[in-house]
Amino acid sequence: MSAGRSAPSGVLVVGASAAGLSTAEALRRKGFRGGLTVLGAEPHQPYDRPPLSKQVLSGAWEPDRALLRRPDQLSSLDASFVLGDAAVSLDAEARTVHTASGRVLRADAIVVATGLRPRTFAGQDGLAGVHPLRTLDDAAALRSALTAASRVVVVGDGVLGTEIAATARAMGASVTLAGPQSAPLESQFGPLIARQLAALHADRGVDLRLGAGVTGLGEQDGHVTGVHLATGEVLPADVVVVAFGSAPATDWLAGSGLKVDNGVVCDSSCRAADGIYAVGDVARWHHDGLGALLRLENRTNATEQAGHVASAILGENRPYTPVPYFWTDQFDVKIQVYGVLSADAEVTVVEGDMAQGRFVARYRRGGVTTGVLGWRMPKQTRMRRQEVVDVFQDSRSGGTS
Amino acid sequence: MKVTVDDEKCCAAGTCVMVAPEVFDQREEDGIVILLDPTPAAELHDAVRECVQVCPAGAIQVSEDA
Numbered sequence: 325m326s327a328g329r330s331a332p333s334g335v336l337v338v339g340a341s342a343a344g345l346s347t348a349e350a351l352r353r354k355g356f357r358g359g360l361t362v363l364g365a366e367p368h369q370p371y372d373r374p375p376l377s378k379q380v381l382s383g384a385w386e387p388d389r390a391l392l393r394r395p396d397q398l399s400s401l402d403a404s405f406v407l408g409d410a411a412v413s414l415d416a417e418a419r420t421v422h423t424a425s426g427r428v429l430r431a432d433a434i435v436v437a438t439g440l441r442p443r444t445f446a447g448q449d450g451l452a453g454v455h456p457l458r459t460l461d462d463a464a465a466l467r468s469a470l471t472a473a474s475r476v477v478v479v480g481d482g483v484l485g486t487e488i489a490a491t492a493r494a495m496g497a498s499v500t501l502a503g504p505q506s507a508p509l510e511s512q513f514g515p516l517i518a519r520q521l522a523a524l525h526a527d528r529g530v531d532l533r534l535g536a537g538v539t540g541l542g543e544q545d546g547h548v549t550g551v552h553l554a555t556g557e558v559l560p561a562d563v564v565v566v567a568f569g570s571a572p573a574t575d576w577l578a579g580s581g582l583k584v585d586n587g588v589v590c591d592s593s594c595r596a597a598d599g600i601y602a603v604g605d606v607a608r609w610h611h612d613g614l615g616a617l618l619r620l621e622n623r624t625n626a627t628e629q630a631g632h633v634a635s636a637i638l639g640e641n642r643p644y645t646p647v648p649y650f651w652t653d654q655f656d657v658k659i660q661v662y663g664v665l666s667a668d669a670e671v672t673v674v675e676g677d678m679a680q681g682r683f684v685a686r687y688r689r690g691g692v693t694t695g696v697l698g699w700r701m702p703k704q705t706r707m708r709r710q711e712v713v714d715v716f717q718d719s720r721s722g723g724t725s
Numbered sequence: 726m727k728v729t730v731d732d733e734k735c736c737a738a739g740t741c742v743m744v745a746p747e748v749f750d751q752r753e754e755d756g757i758v759i760l761l762d763p764t765p766a767a768e769l770h771d772a773v774r775e776c777v778q779v780c781p782a783g784a785i786q787v788s789e790d791a
């Protein structure tokens with residue numbers, strides 16, 4: 325396939341992780357032969373994040389195994405990778421990026437792929453024993469802390485917090501999971517499945533201290549000593565993992581002229597302004613099927629959206645209307661989710677058996693199937709993806725799935 | 726083209742099966758990739774290259790000169 329008439333002569337991708345690298349690859353795959361620069365704040369070659377809370381944290385993999393591509397695959401892309409240098413500003417109109425080291429990069433098309441930054445407690449920086457988990461360096465630091473820890477508290481009852489609690493517990497640590505919901509992931513999975521997840525964690529020895537907000541951290545001599553709950557209770561800890569959400573990494577876009585509101589706001593083909601696109605966790609685009617702005621924080625979206633952005637750069641303007649998907653590994657349980665779940669949905673087990681620890685559940689709202697969740701049944705769950713496709717299609721255009 | 730898969734890296738998303746069902750499948754019991762055809766016919770090569778790039782676990786490799 326050859327690049328369309330409107331193909332730019334040079335593309336700059338800011339952010340060198342799943343979404344940024346995938347955009348560069350998709351541009352080449354679709355026939356783009358112009359100049360390609362990928363700018364990344366981290367010094368590492370592009371690596372993958374899902375293994376950071378799984379195989380890299382547990383030590384099952386050397387960190388190198390999380391690299392997204394081999395060096396020969398990267399060089400065959402014929403792109404210039406500028407790593408270890410962060411973008412500090414963007415001029416959307418002039419399509420120019422300034423970097424921390426003083427580089428000035430200009431391109432006909434610029435792709436924002438800067439992902440997320442973890443939320444933190446006020447005053448957490450510099451407090452020993454407190455760990456976020458977003459980067460390879462975070463994973464290495466947390467791993468070495470866990471191997472010496474006596475009491476670990478994971479703050480955050482979402483996907484990341486529960487996954488880290490499971491991995492840490494499987495490594496033999498004494499682990500407490502804290503968060504405001506009465507069961508982990510309840511606001512997403514609903515009470516039935518959230519209780520099954522709570523039971524799994526309890527059964528494997530995670531101490532669940534849920535249903536109380538976390539108000540702050542205790543410290544002594546620059547080291548964390550525990551986690552304070554809204555009930556007044558204190559959970560003692562020498563290692564605290566902070567996993568209560570993230571925010572789009574958009575500080576560097578202040579004054580750029582782009583609209584930033586919980587992510588870079590884009591039209592339905594992921595365009596933020598003339599010649600400027602956003603992709604991956606940082607992008608909040610108009611999903612025509614849902615008729616609303618949407619931002620997804622999951623791995624397959626980074627790649628799927630990248631393919632779309634590459635097409636848009638090459639002049640093909642199709643709305644991006646994906647069926648959301650994510651997976652998470654909790655101990656030996658793989659959970660897969662297609663579509664959108666909600667706490668008030670009507671949940672029915674349509675395959676397998678909850679008591680046997682293998683099942684697929686269907687989520688319905690107002691008589692419409694909006695999501696399916698699989699518990700140790702990845703293939704069977706994928707085969708039901710079709711059941712949710714309608715909700716995500718644009719009825720006006722009869723869009724594709 | 727010669728295709729190889731790393732079933733330890735595979736995360737069972739099944740993305741490859743959606744792109745190239747002639748070449749990939751998933752195990753019934755745990756969803757891990759099954760390579761149906763390690764030397765796919767030429768008309769499938771583009772789809773397989775796409776699988777390499779869209780696999781969310783980087784678990785698929787191809788060598789073009791085999």
Ligand SMILES: Cc1cc2nc3c(=O)[nH]c(=O)nc-3n(C[C@H](O)[C@H](O)[C@H](O)COP(=O)(O)OP(=O)(O)OC[C@H]3O[C@@H](n4cnc5c(N)ncnc54)[C@H](O)[C@@H]3O)c2cc1C
Nearest residue numbers: 339341342343365373374410411438439604605621622623
């Ligand atoms: C520990 C962990 C486990 C996960 N597990 C799963 C899972 O099991 N399943 C799933 O579906 N998803 C999972 N995810 C989510 C998935 O990893 C993300 O959706 C994916 O990484 C998004 O890719 P991205 O490229 O948009 O953003 P990121 O991966 O965050 O990459 C953004 C990159 O941009 C760089 N950057 C930021 N600011 C600048 C700047 N100013 N200049 C230059 N570069 C900059 C960052 O350093 C980073 O390298 C997990 C995430 C984490 C952190």
